[in-house]
Amino acid sequence: MKPSTFEYGCPPTLDDAIGLLGKNSDSALIAGGQSLVPLLNLRLAPFDYIVDIGRIAELRETRDLGDRVFVGAGLTHAMFEDGIAPDPGNGLMRKAAGNIAYRAVRCHGTIGGSVAMADPAADWPAVLLALGALAICRGPQGERRVAMDELLVGTYETSLRPGEIIAGFEIFKLPASARTSYVKFNKKVGAFATSLAVVVHDVANVTTRVVIAGAGPRASLLHATAAALATGAGTDACIARELDALMPEPDAYSCHLHQTTLGRAIGEVSGA
């Protein structure tokens, strides 16, 4: 299939892109195009105007902010995989990036596009949630810093406001004492996760986050499981309870799968 006709703009700056979005009511952004182009080709998401943000240098910037690092939304998965983009997650981001799709997709797909798309089984939303990242969103009303837990709303749904663009993410630098794990189960190499568990466990700074993706409409923090892990208590009962609350129609196979990925991820950080 070919897309229906649309106008195309390729603005040089983020402000120009925001201006173009504002001028065209039926417009969409395109970054790496790995999710949007198939939707356009299948005419599932026809737009009159496409704003290409792929050449905006600002979106590929990285900045050291002391305790945090800013990574631009336009950095590709491959840039993280190759170590060109910084990894304040002590290797977690690099590992996740290398497990997204296959190399051709990773060379084009961007971290911002992945989060904006909000696929419930995507890798970046889960990893950034586990890292306690903030999304920097720029729009006609200025800039907002939005916690990942507030940005992710549901299946393919975020709390981005009309005309807003994700400029990048601020990610706190994990101390050397922090341990991380990323356990992805997919049915074939290059596919989205059937179950993805990500854990950040920093005993020294009392920070523990446990995330599951693929179980509900969005990647979710398992607060009770994280609290149990932080205090050294058993996590199995909490996992079962929290999965039950997340999954609309829990079936034995999916429950077992998510319990297994979570169990492995927790085992990796706790040395069990």
Ligand SMILES: Cc1cc2nc3c(=O)[nH]c(=O)nc-3n(C[C@H](O)[C@H](O)[C@H](O)COP(=O)(O)OP(=O)(O)OC[C@H]3O[C@@H](n4cnc5c(N)ncnc54)[C@H](O)[C@@H]3O)c2cc1C
């Ligand atoms: C075969 C295949 C396998 C895949 N497997 C995986 C996988 O295992 N794990 C995984 O996580 N992903 C996977 N993906 C998705 C891939 O990671 C995409 O790159 C990603 O979802 C979208 O990024 P993009 O830059 O291509 O965005 P685009 O396709 O350009 O855009 C996607 C959406 O985000 C919006 N958008 C883009 N950038 C911004 C921004 N900065 N601010 C606001 N809105 C924005 C667009 O308007 C559009 O609605 C796969 C894709 C394919 C084709």
